[in-house]
Amino acid sequence: xSLNELDDEVAALLGDADQRYTSSRRRLxxxxxxxxxxxxxxxxxxxxxxxxxxxxxxxxxxxxxxGVVTRIVTSDDFARYELAEKLTGHHHHLICTACGDVLDFxxxxxxxxxxxxxxxxxxxAAGFTADSHRLDLLGTCRNCVEA
Amino acid sequence: xSLNELDDEVAALLGDADQRYTSSRRRLxxxxxxxxxxxxxxxxxxxxxxxxxxxxxxxxxxxxxxGVVTRIVTSDDFARYELAEKLTGHHHHLICTACGDVLDFxxxxxxxxxxxxxxxxxxxAAGFTADSHRLDLLGTCRNCVEA
DNA sequence: TCGTAAATGATACTGATTCTCACTACTGTT
DNA sequence: AACAGTAGTGAGAATCAGTATCATTTACGA
Ligand SMILES: [Mn+2]
Ligand SMILES: [Mn+2]
Ligand SMILES: [Zn+2]
Ligand SMILES: [Zn+2]
Numbered sequence: 001x002s003l004n005e006l007d008d009e010v011a012a013l014l015g016d017a018d019q020r021y022t023s024s025r026r027r028l029x030x031x032x033x034x035x036x037x038x039x040x041x042x043x044x045x046x047x048x049x050x051x052x053x054x055x056x057x058x059x060x061x062x063x064x065x066x067g068v069v070t071r072i073v074t075s076d077d078f079a080r081y082e083l084a085e086k087l088t089g090h091h092h093h094l095i096c097t098a099c100g101d102v103l104d105f106x107x108x109x110x111x112x113x114x115x116x117x118x119x120x121x122x123x124x125a126a127g128f129t130a131d132s133h134r135l136d137l138l139g140t141c142r143n144c145v146e147a
Numbered sequence: 148x149s150l151n152e153l154d155d156e157v158a159a160l161l162g163d164a165d166q167r168y169t170s171s172r173r174r175l176x177x178x179x180x181x182x183x184x185x186x187x188x189x190x191x192x193x194x195x196x197x198x199x200x201x202x203x204x205x206x207x208x209x210x211x212x213x214g215v216v217t218r219i220v221t222s223d224d225f226a227r228y229e230l231a232e233k234l235t236g237h238h239h240h241l242i243c244t245a246c247g248d249v250l251d252f253x254x255x256x257x258x259x260x261x262x263x264x265x266x267x268x269x270x271x272a273a274g275f276t277a278d279s280h281r282l283d284l285l286g287t288c289r290n291c292v293e294a
Numbered sequence: 295t296c297g298t299a300a301a302t303g304a305t306a307c308t309g310a311t312t313c314t315c316a317c318t319a320c321t322g323t324t
Numbered sequence: 325a326a327c328a329g330t331a332g333t334g335a336g337a338a339t340c341a342g343t344a345t346c347a348t349t350t351a352c353g354a
Contacts, residue, residue, distance in 0.1 A: 020320080022332065041310085052334050057311065059332090073220050077310065077342090094275045105269045114261060119284055122252045127289035128241045134283045137266055142274035167351075169301065188341085199303050204342065206301090224311090224341065295354100302349070313338065320331075 001087060006033065009087055010068050017066035024055050025063065029083070038072045038080035038093070038102040076100040092134075096141035103141065148234060153180065156234055157215050164213035171202050172210065176230070185219045185227035185240070185249040221283075223247040239281075243288035250288065 001009070010029055011021045031047040032039060039047070041056055060081050063069040068087070072080040074095050080102055085091070090112070094103040107115075115133070123130040148156070157176055158168045178194045179186060186194070188203055207228050210216040215234070219227040221242050227249055232238070237259070241250040254262075262280070270277040 054334050075220055107265055111265045118254055118258045129292055130284045130286040132285050136281045137277045138279050139277040145276055201303055
């Protein structure tokens with residue numbers, strides 16, 4: 001998705017949620033796009049210091065409700081945000097248990113299909129209505145292995 | 148794993164970590180065993196009100212370091228704990244986004260094997276050293292669908 | 295039994311996140 | 325262009341799950 005297409009899609013999603021696409025929100029989207037992976041609030045503010053922390057928190061919540069971003073919870077104390085899969089495509093995360101960093105990766109569509117049908121069976125057996133799956137790999141990133 | 152075997156295994160793991168298997172810790176293990184799925188601190192204290200909150204927090208941290216329990220992070224504000232996979236076997240979680248409850252489920256070993264090899268390839272491509280994977284299904288539990 | 299170290303639990307503290315509210319910016323109307 | 329009404333902003337206060345403290349109690353080994 002190009003920058004302009006992304007912008008249009010975000011504008012449409014915010015419109016559907018009766019929210020404006022303000023300049024703070026544009027800067028947030030821009031920071032997330034540039035980050036290339038889930039970012040903490042601290043990382044976002046470091047990327048664009050014109051964004052006050054309270055505005056970042058508030059707008060990320062609004063963007064999440066509008067389906068524009070996704071909140072990622074790992075095991076450290078900081079939430080992370082990334083552009084929603086609707087905008088970037090379905091993918092998964094490599095979570096470094098040493099430094100907390102999160103990297104994206106994707107699986108072959110065949111594997112995803114196999115997985116989805118196995119999950120559908122498991123969900124049905126438990127009377128659970130599944131919306132999505134979340135698959136993370138926990139371990140140590142390249143930087144932390146070298147260090 | 149029977150209750151006695153569980154007890155022996157927990158004792159061994161705590162011993163390896165130079166920790167005692169005290170009565171508070173026995174009560175915690177018992178509550179987690181009875182819970183049958185990941186429990187919040189509130190749920191644990193509700194199950195066994197003789198356990199003070201500070202003791203629960205401290206001992207869950209110690210039990211986690213000893214490899215006896217696992218801390219589960221979902222999307223709500225409460226951490227959950229369950230017996231480690233070493234004791235219960237590898238499995239996954241159905242996470243209800245309405246009420247926050249977490250249920251266990253397992254996948255066919257064939258699917259797990261397929262998944263593991265796909266994940267190994269993805270990890271290698273990113274220079275990531277993987278320890279384990281975490282696969283959750285997000286959706287609505289039976290109770291919340293009916294309600 | 296005694297000395298030492300570990301565990302306990304009531305309480306105070308920390309810090310990421312959320313809330314508040316006076317102020318500013320936007321949008322549509324006359 | 326001025327105005328009214330509404331949405332967004334941002335500095336600071338409040339919240340609260342989780343952690344640290346420390347005086348007291350308990351357990352282990354000599
Ligand atoms: Mn997937
Ligand atoms: Mn489980
Ligand atoms: Zn790392
Ligand atoms: Zn539920």
